[in-house]
Amino acid sequence: MLSIGTLAKRTGTKVQTVRYYEQIGLMPEPGRTEGGQRRYGDVELDRLAFIRHSRQLGFSLEAIRELLDLSDSPERSCAQVDAIARRQLREVEARLARLEALRTELQRMIGECKADRVADCRILEVLRDHEECLADHDRPVA
Amino acid sequence: MLSIGTLAKRTGTKVQTVRYYEQIGLMPEPGRTEGGQRRYGDVELDRLAFIRHSRQLGFSLEAIRELLDLSDSPERSCAQVDAIARRQLREVEARLARLEALRTELQRMIGECKADRVADCRILEVLRDHEECLADHDRPVA
DNA sequence: ATACGATCTACAGCCGCTGTAGGTTCAAGG
DNA sequence: CCTTGAACCTACAGCGGCTGTAGATCGTAT
Numbered sequence: 001m002l003s004i005g006t007l008a009k010r011t012g013t014k015v016q017t018v019r020y021y022e023q024i025g026l027m028p029e030p031g032r033t034e035g036g037q038r039r040y041g042d043v044e045l046d047r048l049a050f051i052r053h054s055r056q057l058g059f060s061l062e063a064i065r066e067l068l069d070l071s072d073s074p075e076r077s078c079a080q081v082d083a084i085a086r087r088q089l090r091e092v093e094a095r096l097a098r099l100e101a102l103r104t105e106l107q108r109m110i111g112e113c114k115a116d117r118v119a120d121c122r123i124l125e126v127l128r129d130h131e132e133c134l135a136d137h138d139r140p141v142a
Numbered sequence: 143m144l145s146i147g148t149l150a151k152r153t154g155t156k157v158q159t160v161r162y163y164e165q166i167g168l169m170p171e172p173g174r175t176e177g178g179q180r181r182y183g184d185v186e187l188d189r190l191a192f193i194r195h196s197r198q199l200g201f202s203l204e205a206i207r208e209l210l211d212l213s214d215s216p217e218r219s220c221a222q223v224d225a226i227a228r229r230q231l232r233e234v235e236a237r238l239a240r241l242e243a244l245r246t247e248l249q250r251m252i253g254e255c256k257a258d259r260v261a262d263c264r265i266l267e268v269l270r271d272h273e274e275c276l277a278d279h280d281r282p283v284a
Numbered sequence: 285a286t287a288c289g290a291t292c293t294a295c296a297g298c299c300g301c302t303g304t305a306g307g308t309t310c311a312a313g314g
Numbered sequence: 315c316c317t318t319g320a321a322c323c324t325a326c327a328g329c330g331g332c333t334g335t336a337g338a339t340c341g342t343a344t
Binding site: 049071075078085092099103109118120121124127130133 | 224231244255
Binding site: 003014016017020024033034035036037055060061062 | 330331332333334339340341
């Protein structure tokens, strides 16, 4: 039987985060000692490891909830799992494209600025005047 | 004299966001009509445009605050502006590297899964077992 | 028996907004 | 001049995904 601290340490999670996952129903309510402290078994350890690893791959808690639900029905088609992973991949690719555009624009801005004084700083000029900006950055940065 | 709605529209901002910027001291407290409604001039329009454009390039509100402060001292060296922009570029590059690793891992996961049933799904297996994962994803995703 | 680290609950705060409720003001049309 | 209705006002709650705090209690090693 594992304490919450041990569980947290083994999965690279903070104790508060484990309690937070319980609060939002992502982790089950565990058994308790007589004094009221949480005690976990291997099932919970695996579940938390799954959650943490999915988070590291950028899945939202909602997506993880779906994945956990799906993995509880081993006989079902895994098409839905595939769909969730592909959706995540598309999101990652969209963010990549966005960030690449930002990088290009930042590099250009920085490269252009040969000024000494703030008054002539190209970086500030570009920020002041959208028209000087070549990047197509109308979507959110996240 | 511009109403908050006009100001917002011209800069692609929401009205609440303008008020929020005022609340956190990023936008100045504007003049008011007799009835208490905010009225803005061109200075505020430019300032808000600067803020929005910087946000689109991913600068944090704190960084923007610094940039705005710096641009108020035109005689100063622009080395600090340069430093802020370079820091932002480094952050973008770090996020890019991270996202590229994620993309690779997601692609691999998806490509490997030829199963029909959830029970044999490679995607879920990889998520369950960190060891199967080639990606180096210990840092936060954001 | 005691000390002290770990755990408990409850709640506030982070970023950067966004939305809501319930009330007031402004400007255009009749 | 008066009415309408869109735009404005304040105050506050909520989003995601945690993280940190305070003050109390528990568990275990000595």
